[in-house]
Amino acid sequence: MQRIQFPRNALALALSAALLVPLAGLAQTTPASQQTANGQTAVQSQPQASTESKSKPRTLQKITVLGSLIPRAQIEGAAPVQVVTGAQIKAQGYTTLYQFMNSLPQSTSASDFGSNPTTWGSTAVNARPVDLRGLGPQYTLLLIDGHRVVDYPQPQNQWFGHYTFQNAANIPTGMIDRVEVLTGGDSAIYGSDAVAGVVNVILKHQYQGDDLRLQAGGDTRGGEQFDDISWTGGRSGDKWHIVYNFEHSNRSPLWGKDRPGFDAVDDAGYGTWNPADRMFGYQYDQAGAAALFLQNSNGKYLTPPPGSCESFPYFRRSESKSVGTSGDVVTGPITDNGTYCAQPEVFRNWVLSPGFRSNNGYVYGDYEINPNLSAYGSVALYTTTGISQTQRPFAYPMGGLPVPFYDQGSGQVITNYARQWTQLEMGTQGNTYDKEKYWDLRVGLKGAILDDQFNWNLELGSQKYIVHEDYTGLSEQGMFNFLFGPQLGTTTIGGTTYPVYNVNQQRFWHPITPAEYSTFGVAGTNTAASKLQDLTFNVNGDLLTLPWDGKPVGWAAVLTADNQGFELSPDARGNTINFGDPFQDLNIAQGTRQHYAFGTEFRVPILSTLTWDIAGRVDKYHDASIADIARTWHTGIEWRPLPGLLLRGSYGTNFRAPGMDAIYLQNSISTVGDYADPLQCIENHQASCPGFQHNTYFNQYSGGSRNLLPETAKDWTYGFVLDIPHVQGLSVQADYWRIELDNQINFIGLGTALTDEAGCLTGLQVGGAPYIAHAVGSEYCQLAIANVTRDAAGNIVAVHTGPINENYEARSGIDGAINYNLQTENAGAFNFSLHYTNYLTDYSRTLASDPLINHRADNVMTRMTATANWHKGPWDATLYGLRYGGVRANNYGGCETLANGIQPSLGDPQCVVYTDHIKPWVIWSAAVGYRFDKRVKMTLNVNNIFDKVGFITPYAGGFQFISTLQGQNYSGRQVFLTIDYKID
Incomplete structure (x- = not known):
């Protein structure tokens, strides 16, 4: 001992x-x-x-x-x-x-x-x-x-x-x-x-x-x-x-809305804007600010009905686009992922103090x-x-829900969805x-x-x-029932059997009242x-007096x-x-x-x-x-x-x-779906790594x-x-x-486990700076990699x-x-x-x-x-x-983002190492x-x-x-x- x-x-x-x-x-x-x-x-x-x-x-x-x-x-x-x-x-x-x-x-x-x-x-x-x-x-x-x-x-x-x-x-x-x-x-x-x-x-x-x-x-x-x-x-x-x-x-x-300029995800520094952000406008869905959407089996958003996004204060109709890149060059093609309702001021009703x-x-x-x-x-x-x-409830396909499902109204297989509940709908309940x-x-x-x-x-x-x-709290089953109603049977498409539901157009795409929220909301x-x-x-006290x-x-x-x-x-x-x-x-x-x-x-x-x-x-x-x-x-x-x-x-x-x-x-075991994945961010050459709601989930064992x-x-x-x-x-x-x-x-x-796993696998931090916390291949790195389990597609399955x-x-x-x-x-x-x-x-x-x-x-x-x-x-x-x-600014030691939004890796001829300090x-x-x-x-x-x-x-x-x-x-x-x- x-x-x-x-x-x-x-x-x-x-x-x-x-x-x-x-x-x-x-x-x-x-x-x-x-x-x-x-x-x-x-x-x-x-x-x-x-x-x-x-x-x-x-x-x-x-x-x-x-x-x-x-x-x-x-x-x-x-x-x-x-x-x-x-x-x-x-x-x-x-x-x-x-x-x-x-x-x-x-x-x-x-x-x-x-x-x-x-x-x-x-x-x-x-x-x-x-x-x-x-x-x-x-x-x-x-x-x-x-x-x-x-x-x-x-x-x-x-x-x-x-x-x-x-x-x-x-x-x-x-x-x-x-x-x-x-x-x-x-x-x-x-x-x-x-x-x-x-x-x-x-x-x-x-x-x-x-x-x-x-x-x-x-x-x-x-x-x-x-x-x-x-x-x-x-x-x-x-x-x-x-x-x-x-x-x-x-x-x-002190609420986010009290400090305009700090309440929206696109207030982020311009160095974090990727090629799609710079070419088409900020891609809110990539920053966790997609507030209202349905996504089909092809990964495309179903177009929101007319007036739906506009019926919510501070929601915005937004197009999701991505563009192909090769090395330091934007090559195309441009991919249109559809339209969704974004919530740019996602931090508006979050507490700053x-x-x-x-x-x-x-x-x-x-x-x-x-x-x-x-x-x-x-x-x-x-x-x-x-x-x-710092987070209002939202509906999402949590593990255990019948997702994917077939939507009778649109005739599409729904693989992912999000429905953010707003202050207008909840009042102070959030x-x-x-x-x-x-x-x-x-x-x-x-x-x-x-x-x-x-x-x-x-x-x-x-x-x-x-x-x-x-x-x-979150009652994802209650939210699902409220938005999609009872199961209407099953259907088979391409050899796969799906449960059938019918999305309630009014409830999903338009604001509800606090009274309606109370029918499924939980505290x-x-x-x-x-x-x-x-x-x-x-x-x-005093023990004795010294003679000298x-x-x-x-x-x-x-x-x-x-x-x-x-x-x-x-x-x-x-x-x-x-x-x-x-x-x-x-x-x-x-x-x-x-x-x-x-x-x-x-x-x-x-x-x-x-x-x-x-x-x-x-x-x-x-x-x-x-x-x-x-x-x-x-x-x-x-x-x-x-x-x-x-x-x-x-x-x-x-x-x-x-x-x-x-x-x-x-x-204990917790099901996690809202998180940042540093490994994914590093592989995608992202300058920052915000957390967002994924359509895959994993168990955290702690x-x-x-x-x-x-x-x-x-x-x-x-x-x-x-x-x-x-x-x-x-x-x-x-x-x-x-x-x-x-x-x-x-x-x-959780944050440490995912950050160290990414660093030990790639030798990099988010933003491209070298990962120096632990030696790649060291005993710690072996433990860090073993603590995170992923499937063949790279999705996280479990974290210890x-x-x-x-x-x-x-x-x-x-x-x-x-x-x-x-x-x-x-x-x-x-x-x-x-x-x-x-x-x-x-x-x-x-x-x-x-x-x-x-x-x-x-x-x-x-x-x-x-x-x-x-x-x-x-x-x-x-x-x-x-x-x-002063302290080192974010991305210190990484490469500066190029004008086209691509961030090169260290060693790339186009890399200019960023060395700015916060004054x-x-x-x-x-x-x-x-x-x-x-x-x-x-x-x-x-x-x-x-x-x-x-x-x-x-x-x-x-x-x-x-x-x-x-x-x-x-x-x-x-x-x-x-x-x-x-x-x-």
Whole structure:
């Protein structure tokens, strides 16, 4: 069994010291201490001599800062931690925690879902994960007040691969005191998932009075509108505190129709237009936009009756033509495939940005029983209803239906058909509503022992997250019966016997009413739930005082036990001709996991200027996998050779336990007919490969695996923090970081399976660029080809998907920051900050036999934010800038399309290699606030001042067109007004 290794000497040192704690505690004394409201230790730092006040590092009350269990009085430690207050988040114009987190230079998405939750077929449109370092949301751990947040119940969908993550969308911004971000792994402190980083959201635990906050605004281009109401208050007595927050938020969806120029399939870049598109006009049927047609046994469309296409809003009568080519030349002949009804604006009623309504409530209280013992507790309840849509139901010859059939009215054998149901016919029935409930209950005791030498905290928590996803399902049998009526016998043509039907001309070729749709339409509900019950005991204090410098050795330990469970319950009707969900994805799973962990940490002041930190942790799992035990450790060093200068470094091992969905996902079979076939697109020399409804179907076989091990990782950082001499308030810092992730669980989803099969067979990507992800003929390529079964005609018959431990990934980069605080006598106070991240390398491979490829240029290489804040009297203002570096454009490395629409292959004399990049994405935002009196303040925010929206590159096609991975969006300028009113 493969495990994360914890060197024996380090483990022995940690455990031996832990055993000596009681003896050391009896012999030592420490300064008086107290505890913060959330159970973290706060010890007053010793006063500094006045002659040293300018040369000592910045200090504060001793508190537990992210990345360590030991309280400290210095802001900076061995690992870089960024701390941002709730007030700063609001000043930068962010209305949700997720928006702020996604703006951090260290936060970047390497997955389409992470940057764009409206992707076709997404099963988690309400969720907003945090993705540090671009490794994926599953490698960033989200904490609230130091405790782990339960996993979001719905894993990501079958096309992109399953993985679990935590949702950052539920946390009410009105209750945020500060957010701490550790941009590196720390499993030795926090356990599983702390691979790329840890985010700890600290909520307000002391508040006096009541504040009402009203906020409203929207897009100046139209579309999204939002309003928030937040009430935050608190009371306190001699021995008790209570804090409460109630928040209502509403966001309307942004629909495709709100952004003309992005709602039609022919908005695709001109480089994707093939010879037929350029000669005869865009061929919508080849792009999945054929909305209404009947096709005969010769593959020809039956001409729609007069007025039929025109009776539907946004349908268009269109001719389907193709032309023969030879090499780089259009030779003919021209083939007329007939006429059909197209729906060019196929994305018109698709959601570009989901809408939601949420109501959140939070109450926290604590009570001092005696000077050495306090009790505390909290209750949080979050409810959200999300609104989305990326596919309306449509009738098609799903496997199991009597197709082909003989149509009595036309006298033709019908082999394929499509009937798209429209908004006019369905109203809001096509929308998907994700109704969520999440609650978090916590109680605890905290205190001090041994004359206040050690502080302890015992906490019990229970979390549960429930999602009910209500959607419009597909009853293909019901649609067939409604459109074609009962069987009228059989007939034999050319030796083949066909069932006989008579197409209902009015129902098929003309709009119906919502009442008629309801006679065969079906609605479904998928339910998912996750839970986490945990018991945690923390203790920390000073073990002993070193004789050579009089400084104490800090120590902390944590012991935790938890029970985790989840369940995926799709609609019981399954995925058949009588019922199915629009995305042909069937996830059934249920399982539990018990987990126990012990960790300990030591902080040793070796010299007056040199501090060493070491920590170790053991995690034990009981579930259906073979994960068993993970052992991790880390160490860090802090050296302050000169006043105002910190040199630091850290190294650690980390891990991620197999996701419960990867373990417990039941074996299932789904019938798939709407998909993109990269192999077919490559063979046809297509520049892009949009999915569409085929007239052939295949079975997708998927399921979990019990033979999964923990994913292992290691990371290290080194850097400096410098307070610039003789310039008060100016500091700079820079850190190099590197993360290596091995034994990574790769869920081979449908998209990955088909893409790799095509690459391994042809050596090419769609668009003609070389396929370099895996060596052709390698062990992986043999598996990839075997996972896809095709018939003699090249049609897909079956695809096998599922999780496996295999990938290796290594990323490195540099983080930098400059901060400057300037106080003036007459002009007010100024604060300037600049944060920058540069990704130096991004290597990955699947198997050891595959080449190690640097994907740095495929993702955003640099990200930068800049903030300028001013405050004077009742006025304050903030200017905020965000810059994402450029990335390679679609088709980079492939051949440019010729003027006739043919795309040559690499090596062709006509090939001109396309090397364009998408230019950097830069937006500016501003806020101006004025306080009228002690009760009322008004703030005007303008996000994206210059009203930028994403743009379509020459080889971009399909939904969506723009580079969402780079941060581009459709919203444009947003303006909103905030009124803060202090009730008392």
